Amino acid sequence: MTNTSGTGPVSNPTARTHEVTNQAPPLVGHDVADDPVLLEGVRREGAEWYVADLHRIGRLTGSEEVQRWAEEANRHEPELRTHDRYGHRIDEVDFHPSYHSLMDVAISEGLAGAPWTDERPGAHVARAAGFMVWSSAEAGHGCPVSMTYAAVPALRNSPDLAKEYEPLLTSRVYDPGLRTPAGKRGLLAGMGMTEKQGGTDVRTNTTTAVRTADDSWRLRGHKWFTSAPMNDVFLVLAQAPGGLSCFLVPRVLPDGSRNTFRIQRLKDKLGNRSNASSEPEFDDTVAWLVGDEGKGVRTIIDMVTMTRLDCILGSASGTRAALAQAAHHARHRSVFGAKLIDQPLMRNVLADLALESEAATTLALRVAGAADRAHRGDTGERALLRLATAVGKYWVCKRQPAAVAEALECLGGNGYDEASGMPRLYREAPLNGIWEGSGNVNALDVLRALLREPGSLDAFRAEVESATGADPRLDAAWREVLRELARPEDAELRARWLVERLALVLQGSLLVRHAPAPVADAFCASRLAGDRGLAFGTLPAGSNLTAMMERLPAGLG
Template sequence: MAGTPTHTVTNQPPPLAGYDVFAADRALVDAVERYTDPGVLDEVRAELSALGRASGSAQLQEWAVQANEHPPRLRTHDRYGHRIDEVDFHPAWHRLLGKGVSAGLTGAWSRPAGHVRRAAGFLVWTQVDAGNCCPLSMTHAAVPALRADPELAAEWEPRLASTIYDRELRPAGQKPGAVLGMGMTEKQGGSDVRANTTEARPLAEAGTYVLTGHKWFCSAPMSDAFLVLAQAPGGLTCFLVPRVLDDGTRNVFRLQRLKDKLGNRSNASAEVEFDGTWARRVGEEGQGVRTIIGMVSATRLDCALGSAGLMRQAVAQAVHHSAHREAFGGRLIDKPLMRNVLADLALESEAATALALRLAAAYDDGGERERAFLRLAVPAAKYWITKRCAPLAVEAAECLGGNGYVEESGLPRLVRESPLNSVWEGAGNVQALDVLRALRREPGALDACLTEIGRAHGADHRLDRAVKDLFTELADLDGIEGRARRLVERLALVLQGSLLVRHAPPAVADAFCASRLGGDHGASFGTLPAGLDLAAVVERARPVS
């Protein structure tokens, strides 16, 4: 039926589809232009816009819905009773993962402006569906760990950087590209990986072992190989565990069950048992944590990027809805109180984007000072950006009213996804303690961060005062562990403030400093002080390309 007299649809916003997710994000475009060499900028912009148009298409949005409505299923045995330990994903999930691989989201380490272009692409791609970002992140992040063994890196890096996705389970050497997962945590230890009990027994062939034990969380169990930690005779050691051995036989990789997670439903996380599982050592015995730390740092940055992407999509949906929805005699976007809420959300999103892209640029630079900067700034950014994601997503959903609580809007999926990055790769306390560790052991890291912050000295009195407060916090080391979260929050905020004061439009920088650094901000979103140009802040966040 064409319709009935009692059912006329009016005053409903059109779907946010058919747009360039990258080009519509002014804060992200500005950051890419800021940190990309002019010689490759046109290439990078074209690449990101192509990904942005795909990400904003109705087709890929539908794939994301399908992948989440049909979550992965575990198949331990085939019809004849043979153990196969496979995970079935909906075809849409494989299509999305293949698109992410083809977009270069697993290969940043040897391309011009590789980390900035990949970071921007990852932030864009997260807005389609975060469920396939896990294997993309781990495949990308495995490279620093594998480089502890140059021979192993030479063999695996080309596979991981490939833009071809091959979903079949067969020897990695026979595939045009490969994806990597990881299994670090165990039941008894969690983030305390030194408490791991999985045993690694050396074999006759140098560098090879058999593993016996379990992993409580193994991410992306459909991957071609996994980096794991196990106790070798010389102590905790990193290993590469292939899913299929060179002769075509399946390695012992027993999937006990899939986790029933709050969000990230399209992706699989599994409990895994090793029982005589063949593995190759990565790095030296007893150096497992040192070997894996490069991967951990890279995945922590992806946690910040992923949360920044979720925040951006939530803000885009809220602003888009408010620009088209009318209530009480006018558009919602023009109502002073709604404008305050939207501007507050937009500030949080832009600050997250600015800091995350600054970290990616430090990876591209690779210099000693930038490495020192990353040592402190990555855990601080991971802590703060991921913490801000969940309340922002909930507030953005409320901007749509009852529609925001309905699955078809897409906002509930963002809300369920929003806490994940705060937990993955070390929850808040782990990040805060890591910041304290860096402060105590690596004074160059603090110097590099303060140098970065100091580039905005004198530009805003509220930022200058916040930096002084940070110095006071750093000078008082008594009971510092109990105050670690407060310290890390302040560090992240002044880093964001410094970046926005230097690079964002005056309306954005002024509103951020007034609310986040000047102390004139309530406990919830929508409490920005008077006298700010909120219309300009909201217009900048509007997803119109």
């Protein structure tokens, strides 16, 4: 720089930037599975043999590379190509390579259909734990993984179709691209239930199905929300002459030709942006009947039950991931001369979030254990699964948005910055509460189970009453629930209250039996006795906050 005063050149002082201090380092290079609540649950529910593999997946999940995959898969969203350069209709969706990397790990680790062919006790628990750990890095790609897992029991309603497709749906090979199913090394499945005029009320669906001379069917109609349109096969509801029925729709037919699956558009969603959700149109689309004609809901409900389990797992995972970020930040951040994690009010918030997360994780793994044992023929566990899945789906998914919002706030303005990853967790948080039935749908489903399947309440009662006498607050809350169950008037009006209390007494019973005493005591005091405010961080005086903080994933408390 030249001095214009004429006294000669003057050097510009070296520019000095501020020194960056009091910022948490990136949360990378850790084992996401190093979590006492998760590991205890895996062992308790019969999958101790999986612990070493779970730690291996946990270390991969916590790596810098996988976190980069997650960010890129969401930043570079799927793109629809309806036609090729020559004008041919192709209806394909392009994904960023990082999405494929995430999918490849999920499938190769057996997080899709693999447990259905694994005869080891606890196989579905192992898969549930792996799904929780891996999806904490990126939730969007979990959708096709979940649907592939859930399609297998529904497909078994038609043994011939199951024989043909199940070996590929349970494969550990990720083989993307639209090709003849028999020529692929692995398949992915999707679901097409809802339509624009009905949504949850699938019995108003207008998509029609007509049988042909070769015993296949032809579908005509428009689906409103069909995720993962690049999957290979879809279970679809359509109106047959005998009533609403379930059909298998392949993207590519056995002769190698493209089935009619016109993607009208991709949904522009709040979150879950790495995953493509679409509106497909069927026009003389080839399909095969799954289950009995006119029994479509009964057939596809086997798939819905398992996807609802994954909603619980996903919400417990998302809650835990947000808590980990909040605790990591508080451990490194100093305010007013002390670390955040050592300050009483922040400890109350983090301990309360840890308590919520532990209750969600414990419930999720208990339901996974019931699914595993039900698959192996345990009728009592099957009855418990029927009610506990709907109850858990309602409550754990309902709590996730509030917990993630509180965790985000722990980071202050840093948490509102996209670079922190917290906004993506926040955008994902409402999804599981909507997917596979919103809160009202699941609350009404609980009432339906109580009315039509009384054995499910007997199994639920047995589970809760395993803790009878251990905590008077739990006993009192359960007696109140039983009184309300005996009063059928205005049941629909009170359904949400009832399902919430069912969830809380089930979580309370599990924690009283399996968690450290201070954790169970704090849960019963704050969730069952009502001695707390409405926000997180309002645990009553005398709560052992340290005991709850010790339940955080390793290195975060």
